[in-house]
Amino acid sequence: xxxxxxxxxxxxxxxxxxxVRVLLDDVDLDLDAxxxxxxxxxxxxxxxxxxxxxxLLRRPMSGEVELAGEATASASERRRTRLRGNMIGIVYxxxxxIPNLTAIEQLELVDHVLGRRRGxxxxxxxxxxxxxxxxxxxxxxxGQLSGGERQRVGIARALMASPSVLLADEPTAALDPDLAEQxxxxxxxxTRERDLATMIVTHDSAPLTHADRHLQLSDGHLIxxxxxxxxxxxxx
Ligand SMILES: Nc1ncnc2c1ncn2[C@@H]1O[C@H](COP(=O)(O)OP(=O)(O)OP(=O)(O)O)[C@@H](O)[C@H]1O
Numbered sequence: 119x120x121x122x123x124x125x126x127x128x129x130x131x132x133x134x135x136x137x138v139r140v141l142l143d144d145v146d147l148d149l150d151a152x153x154x155x156x157x158x159x160x161x162x163x164x165x166x167x168x169x170x171x172x173x174l175l176r177r178p179m180s181g182e183v184e185l186a187g188e189a190t191a192s193a194s195e196r197r198r199t200r201l202r203g204n205m206i207g208i209v210y211x212x213x214x215x216i217p218n219l220t221a222i223e224q225l226e227l228v229d230h231v232l233g234r235r236r237g238x239x240x241x242x243x244x245x246x247x248x249x250x251x252x253x254x255x256x257x258x259x260x261g262q263l264s265g266g267e268r269q270r271v272g273i274a275r276a277l278m279a280s281p282s283v284l285l286a287d288e289p290t291a292a293l294d295p296d297l298a299e300q301x302x303x304x305x306x307x308x309t310r311e312r313d314l315a316t317m318i319v320t321h322d323s324a325p326l327t328h329a330d331r332h333l334q335l336s337d338g339h340l341i342x343x344x345x346x347x348x349x350x351x352x353x354x
Contacts, residue, residue, distance in 0.1 A: 120187065121148035122282050122315035123172060128181035130167050141167050143338030144181065149283060149315035154306060156326050157319045158343075159335035165319035166287055168335060172317060173285045174202040186282065203232045207276030207314075209286035209305075213268040215260040221247060221271045222256040228278035246274040250304065266297040273304065277312070284309065284316040290324045298324035 130142040141164030149155055149172075159165050170176040171183060174190055182191045185201050193201070215224050225243035247253050250270040252263075260268055269289060276284060286305065290298035306328035309316040318325040319335075326332055326345055333340040 121150050121184075122186060123147075123149040123317075124182075124184040125172065125178075126182040126184065128171060128178040128183065130164065130171060130176075130179055132167075140338045142171070142178070145338070145340055147172075147333075147340060149317055151282065151313045151315050152310060153330045154309050154316045154318065154325075154328055155331045155333060156329040156345075157317065157333050157335055157340070158321070158326075159319075161321070163335045164338070165335055169208075169285050169287050169317065169319050172283075173206050173208050174198045175208075203228075204279055205281050206283045206285060207279065207281035209269075209273050209276045209284070209289045211288040211291050213260070213272030215268060215271060215275075217260055220257050220259055221252060221263070221274075224260075224271060224275050225278045228275060232279060243274075243278065246277055247271070250274045265293055266300065269293065269297075269301050270304070273301075273308070277308065280312075282313075282315060284314045286316070286318045286320075286325075288320055288322065289318060290320065290322045295324070298322060299327070302327055 125145055125147040127144040127146065128142050129144055131138045131140045157165055157168060171178050178191060182189055185205055190198055190201060219227065222243050225246060226239050229239040244256065247256050250273055252267050252270045255263055255267055263271065290301050293301060302324040305316065308314060329345045332343040332345045334343050
Protein backbone atom coordinates (compact mmCIF):
# COMPACT_ATOMS: atom_id res chain seq x y z
CA UNK A 119 0.00 0.00 0.00
CA UNK A 120 1.45 3.37 -0.91
CA UNK A 121 1.30 6.23 1.57
CA UNK A 122 -1.29 8.96 1.16
CA UNK A 123 1.21 11.63 2.20
CA UNK A 124 4.97 11.23 1.97
CA UNK A 125 7.82 13.51 2.97
CA UNK A 126 11.13 12.77 1.28
CA UNK A 127 14.34 14.34 2.57
CA UNK A 128 12.42 17.39 3.73
CA UNK A 129 14.55 20.18 5.09
CA UNK A 130 13.45 23.27 6.98
CA UNK A 131 15.48 25.84 8.83
CA UNK A 132 14.95 29.19 10.48
CA UNK A 133 17.28 32.13 11.07
CA UNK A 134 19.06 31.99 14.42
CA UNK A 135 21.14 35.10 15.03
CA UNK A 136 23.83 35.22 12.39
CA UNK A 137 23.41 31.51 11.71
CA VAL A 138 20.49 29.13 11.00
CA ARG A 139 18.79 26.43 13.04
CA VAL A 140 17.77 23.26 11.23
CA LEU A 141 14.27 22.16 12.29
CA LEU A 142 13.84 19.30 9.81
CA ASP A 143 17.04 17.61 8.74
CA ASP A 144 16.20 15.65 5.59
CA VAL A 145 13.12 14.10 7.17
CA ASP A 146 11.34 11.10 5.62
CA LEU A 147 7.80 10.30 6.70
CA ASP A 148 4.92 8.24 5.30
CA LEU A 149 1.33 8.69 6.47
CA ASP A 150 -0.94 5.74 5.65
CA ALA A 151 -4.71 5.56 5.41
CA UNK A 152 -6.46 4.56 8.63
CA UNK A 153 -3.34 5.17 10.75
CA UNK A 154 -2.63 7.73 13.47
CA UNK A 155 0.88 9.11 13.74
CA UNK A 156 1.56 11.20 16.83
CA UNK A 157 4.60 13.50 16.83
CA UNK A 158 5.85 14.85 20.14
CA UNK A 159 8.82 17.08 20.85
CA UNK A 160 9.98 19.98 22.92
CA UNK A 161 8.51 23.42 22.44
CA UNK A 162 10.32 24.99 19.51
CA UNK A 163 11.51 21.66 18.11
CA UNK A 164 9.64 22.29 14.84
CA UNK A 165 6.40 20.32 15.22
CA UNK A 166 4.22 23.08 13.79
CA UNK A 167 6.69 23.56 10.98
CA UNK A 168 6.43 19.84 10.17
CA UNK A 169 2.66 20.10 10.14
CA UNK A 170 2.64 23.25 7.97
CA UNK A 171 4.92 21.66 5.40
CA UNK A 172 2.87 18.43 5.40
CA UNK A 173 -0.32 20.48 4.98
CA LEU A 174 1.14 22.41 2.01
CA LEU A 175 0.91 25.64 3.99
CA ARG A 176 4.67 26.09 3.72
CA ARG A 177 7.18 24.82 1.21
CA PRO A 178 10.22 22.87 2.36
CA MET A 179 13.63 24.40 1.74
CA SER A 180 14.46 21.20 -0.10
CA GLY A 181 12.98 17.75 -0.42
CA GLU A 182 9.58 16.65 -1.62
CA VAL A 183 6.06 16.32 -0.26
CA GLU A 184 3.94 13.84 -2.21
CA LEU A 185 0.19 13.79 -1.86
CA ALA A 186 -1.51 10.74 -3.38
CA GLY A 187 1.64 10.28 -5.46
CA GLU A 188 1.71 13.86 -6.76
CA ALA A 189 4.86 15.91 -6.15
CA THR A 190 3.94 19.26 -4.61
CA ALA A 191 7.15 21.02 -3.58
CA SER A 192 7.51 22.87 -6.87
CA ALA A 193 3.83 22.93 -7.83
CA SER A 194 2.14 26.29 -8.42
CA GLU A 195 0.52 27.98 -5.44
CA ARG A 196 -2.81 27.51 -7.16
CA ARG A 197 -2.31 23.77 -7.49
CA ARG A 198 -1.11 23.44 -3.89
CA THR A 199 -4.13 25.37 -2.61
CA ARG A 200 -6.43 23.13 -4.60
CA LEU A 201 -4.79 19.93 -3.38
CA ARG A 202 -4.85 21.17 0.20
CA GLY A 203 -8.50 22.17 0.00
CA ASN A 204 -9.63 18.87 -1.48
CA MET A 205 -7.39 16.41 0.30
CA ILE A 206 -6.22 17.81 3.63
CA GLY A 207 -8.23 18.70 6.73
CA ILE A 208 -6.43 20.77 9.37
CA VAL A 209 -7.42 21.05 13.04
CA TYR A 210 -5.88 23.80 15.17
CA UNK A 211 -5.30 24.14 18.91
CA UNK A 212 -8.03 26.70 19.46
CA UNK A 213 -10.17 25.59 16.52
CA UNK A 214 -9.51 28.93 14.72
CA UNK A 215 -13.18 29.51 13.99
CA ILE A 216 -14.36 32.72 12.35
CA PRO A 217 -15.91 34.85 15.13
CA ASN A 218 -18.98 36.13 13.27
CA LEU A 219 -20.09 32.87 11.63
CA THR A 220 -22.34 30.28 13.25
CA ALA A 221 -21.13 26.70 13.59
CA ILE A 222 -22.99 25.54 10.49
CA GLU A 223 -21.81 28.54 8.48
CA GLN A 224 -18.18 27.66 9.32
CA LEU A 225 -18.73 24.35 7.54
CA GLU A 226 -20.71 25.79 4.64
CA LEU A 227 -17.90 28.24 3.96
CA VAL A 228 -15.63 25.31 3.06
CA ASP A 229 -17.78 24.35 0.06
CA HIS A 230 -18.04 27.99 -0.92
CA VAL A 231 -14.27 28.54 -0.82
CA LEU A 232 -13.66 25.33 -2.78
CA GLY A 233 -16.19 26.42 -5.39
CA ARG A 234 -18.32 23.31 -4.84
CA ARG A 235 -21.71 24.03 -6.22
CA ARG A 236 -23.09 20.51 -6.32
CA GLY A 237 -25.70 21.15 -3.64
CA UNK A 238 -26.34 19.35 -0.41
CA UNK A 239 -23.93 21.58 1.48
CA UNK A 240 -26.28 22.36 4.34
CA UNK A 241 -27.28 18.71 4.74
CA UNK A 242 -23.68 17.53 4.83
CA UNK A 243 -22.80 20.25 7.33
CA UNK A 244 -25.70 19.18 9.54
CA UNK A 245 -24.70 15.53 9.31
CA UNK A 246 -21.13 16.31 10.28
CA UNK A 247 -22.14 18.46 13.23
CA UNK A 248 -24.38 15.60 14.37
CA UNK A 249 -21.58 13.06 13.93
CA UNK A 250 -19.34 15.25 16.10
CA UNK A 251 -22.04 15.61 18.75
CA UNK A 252 -22.69 19.33 18.25
CA UNK A 253 -25.91 19.29 16.20
CA UNK A 254 -27.59 21.41 18.88
CA UNK A 255 -24.96 24.14 18.46
CA UNK A 256 -25.45 24.63 14.69
CA UNK A 257 -26.71 28.20 15.12
CA UNK A 258 -24.23 29.24 17.82
CA UNK A 259 -21.38 31.66 17.28
CA UNK A 260 -17.90 30.53 18.44
CA GLY A 261 -18.10 32.86 21.44
CA GLN A 262 -21.19 30.99 22.61
CA LEU A 263 -19.50 27.58 22.51
CA SER A 264 -17.42 25.81 25.16
CA GLY A 265 -13.80 24.94 24.35
CA GLY A 266 -14.73 21.31 23.68
CA GLU A 267 -17.63 22.30 21.42
CA ARG A 268 -15.42 24.71 19.49
CA GLN A 269 -12.92 21.95 18.89
CA ARG A 270 -15.66 19.58 17.70
CA VAL A 271 -16.89 22.23 15.24
CA GLY A 272 -13.29 22.74 14.12
CA ILE A 273 -12.93 19.01 13.46
CA ALA A 274 -16.27 18.91 11.61
CA ARG A 275 -15.07 21.80 9.44
CA ALA A 276 -11.80 19.96 8.71
CA LEU A 277 -13.86 16.99 7.46
CA MET A 278 -16.24 19.02 5.32
CA ALA A 279 -14.21 18.53 2.13
CA SER A 280 -13.96 14.74 2.76
CA PRO A 281 -10.16 14.84 3.01
CA SER A 282 -7.84 11.82 2.88
CA VAL A 283 -5.38 13.40 5.30
CA LEU A 284 -6.15 14.88 8.72
CA LEU A 285 -3.50 17.06 10.37
CA ALA A 286 -3.98 18.32 13.92
CA ASP A 287 -1.77 20.86 15.68
CA GLU A 288 -2.08 20.49 19.48
CA PRO A 289 -5.80 19.62 19.20
CA THR A 290 -6.18 18.85 22.91
CA ALA A 291 -3.76 21.32 24.49
CA ALA A 292 -6.43 23.89 25.34
CA LEU A 293 -8.79 21.34 26.91
CA ASP A 294 -9.03 19.87 30.40
CA PRO A 295 -7.98 16.20 30.69
CA ASP A 296 -11.48 14.70 30.32
CA LEU A 297 -12.28 16.74 27.23
CA ALA A 298 -8.81 16.08 25.84
CA GLU A 299 -9.51 12.36 26.14
CA GLN A 300 -12.87 12.76 24.40
CA UNK A 301 -11.39 14.73 21.51
CA UNK A 302 -8.59 12.14 21.15
CA UNK A 303 -11.17 9.33 21.09
CA UNK A 304 -13.09 11.22 18.43
CA UNK A 305 -10.04 11.75 16.22
CA UNK A 306 -9.24 8.04 16.51
CA UNK A 307 -12.80 6.97 15.63
CA UNK A 308 -12.88 9.31 12.64
CA THR A 309 -9.49 8.07 11.44
CA ARG A 310 -10.67 4.44 11.47
CA GLU A 311 -14.17 5.07 10.10
CA ARG A 312 -13.08 7.40 7.32
CA ASP A 313 -9.76 5.72 6.61
CA LEU A 314 -7.88 8.97 7.16
CA ALA A 315 -4.11 9.34 7.20
CA THR A 316 -3.88 11.27 10.47
CA MET A 317 -0.95 13.11 12.03
CA ILE A 318 -1.25 14.81 15.40
CA VAL A 319 1.55 17.00 16.74
CA THR A 320 1.31 17.54 20.46
CA HIS A 321 2.82 18.26 23.87
CA ASP A 322 -0.04 16.44 25.41
CA SER A 323 -0.21 12.74 26.29
CA ALA A 324 -3.94 12.29 25.45
CA PRO A 325 -3.52 11.67 21.67
CA LEU A 326 -0.93 8.95 22.34
CA THR A 327 -3.63 6.64 23.70
CA HIS A 328 -4.74 5.83 20.16
CA ALA A 329 -1.47 6.25 18.29
CA ASP A 330 -0.38 3.59 15.84
CA ARG A 331 3.01 5.23 15.80
CA HIS A 332 4.78 7.70 18.06
CA LEU A 333 7.64 9.76 16.67
CA GLN A 334 9.66 12.27 18.60
CA LEU A 335 11.04 15.30 16.78
CA SER A 336 14.45 16.06 18.17
CA ASP A 337 17.35 17.97 16.58
CA GLY A 338 15.67 17.81 13.20
CA HIS A 339 15.08 14.05 13.25
CA LEU A 340 11.97 11.95 13.75
CA ILE A 341 12.86 9.24 16.24
CA UNK A 342 10.53 6.23 16.64
CA UNK A 343 9.27 5.86 20.20
CA UNK A 344 7.05 3.42 22.00
CA UNK A 345 3.42 4.56 21.77
CA UNK A 346 3.33 4.56 25.58
CA UNK A 347 6.57 6.52 25.93
CA UNK A 348 5.19 9.95 26.67
CA UNK A 349 7.45 10.44 29.70
CA UNK A 350 10.43 9.93 27.44
CA UNK A 351 9.08 12.48 24.99
CA UNK A 352 8.37 15.03 27.68
CA UNK A 353 11.75 14.78 29.30
CA UNK A 354 13.88 14.59 26.21
N1 LIG B 1 9.41 32.31 10.05
C1 LIG B 1 10.22 32.10 11.09
N2 LIG B 1 11.29 32.89 11.32
C2 LIG B 1 12.12 32.67 12.35
N3 LIG B 1 11.93 31.70 13.26
C3 LIG B 1 10.87 30.89 13.10
C4 LIG B 1 9.95 31.04 12.02
N4 LIG B 1 8.99 30.08 12.14
C5 LIG B 1 9.31 29.36 13.23
N5 LIG B 1 10.43 29.84 13.81
C6 LIG B 1 11.12 29.28 14.98
O1 LIG B 1 11.32 27.92 14.70
C7 LIG B 1 11.20 27.14 15.88
C8 LIG B 1 10.21 26.01 15.65
O2 LIG B 1 8.88 26.53 15.60
P1 LIG B 1 7.62 25.56 15.60
O3 LIG B 1 6.45 26.42 15.83
O4 LIG B 1 7.66 24.73 14.39
O5 LIG B 1 7.93 24.65 16.88
P2 LIG B 1 6.94 23.76 17.77
O6 LIG B 1 7.70 22.51 18.09
O7 LIG B 1 5.64 23.61 17.10
O8 LIG B 1 6.79 24.64 19.06
P3 LIG B 1 5.57 24.73 20.11
O9 LIG B 1 5.42 23.35 20.68
O10 LIG B 1 6.07 25.73 21.11
O11 LIG B 1 4.38 25.19 19.33
C9 LIG B 1 10.82 28.11 16.99
O12 LIG B 1 11.99 28.40 17.71
C10 LIG B 1 10.29 29.31 16.25
O13 LIG B 1 10.53 30.48 16.99
